[in-house]
Amino acid sequence: MDSVTVIKHPLVQHKLTIMRKKDTSTAGFRRLLREISTLLCYEVTRDLELTMAKIETPLEDIEAPVLEGKKLVFASILRAGNGLLEGMLDLVPSARVAHIGVYRDHETLEAIEYYFKAPEDIGNRLVIVVDPMLATGNSSIASVEKLKERGAKNLRFLCLLAAPEGIRNFQEAHPDVPIFTASIDSHLNDKGYIVPGLGDAGDRMYGTK
């Protein structure tokens, strides 16, 4: 699993453990997801290029490094992706945003697409696709396909939990897209849920069933 980075920072792992607990409230889950997403964002953007800009400090003029935030697109796979998106935008407020509406059919586990909106020139930008869960991979594979159809060439996928099956499927479909995750869990159960996992991320974020 060459192009998979597991983010082992102790703060990430601690917060993830609390999110996994079945007794963690909806409000607590949402807050932790937002907090953890800032830490994950830090890792997934670690090697971004900086350019030099002229600035005036109170003492002198200098050339100092700046990030070109407008060159970034965060692509959220609805609904649960929005939980990661919020914290990432806290850190990179000038990033552009794409929304991809996809849900899993509970019987077939196929990805059903219902919405797509992305900035026009995504071909010139780094696109970081976010969704807390990589289970079978069907949702993220379909989302990345759609982004590539619209011209995206430089992509990364960021999730909180991944199943080994999903990683294999995703890598087979998109070997050019590196995966970042906080954990590779044990396996998928017969309903396609990640084990031990944390349940249904969207439902836990929004208090639905």
Ligand SMILES: O=P(O)(O)OC[C@H]1O[C@H](OP(=O)(O)OP(=O)(O)O)[C@H](O)[C@@H]1O
């Ligand atoms: O890898 P997969 O097997 O496709 O499963 C992962 C998908 O399942 C969840 O979304 P869900 O379908 O529950 O939609 P929601 O975010 O609207 O709740 C999750 O947020 C992923 O998008």
Ligand SMILES: O=c1cc[nH]c(=O)[nH]1
């Ligand atoms: O375990 C899983 C699998 C897919 N989607 C989720 O939200 N959780």
Ligand SMILES: [Mg+2]
């Ligand atoms: Mg869901």
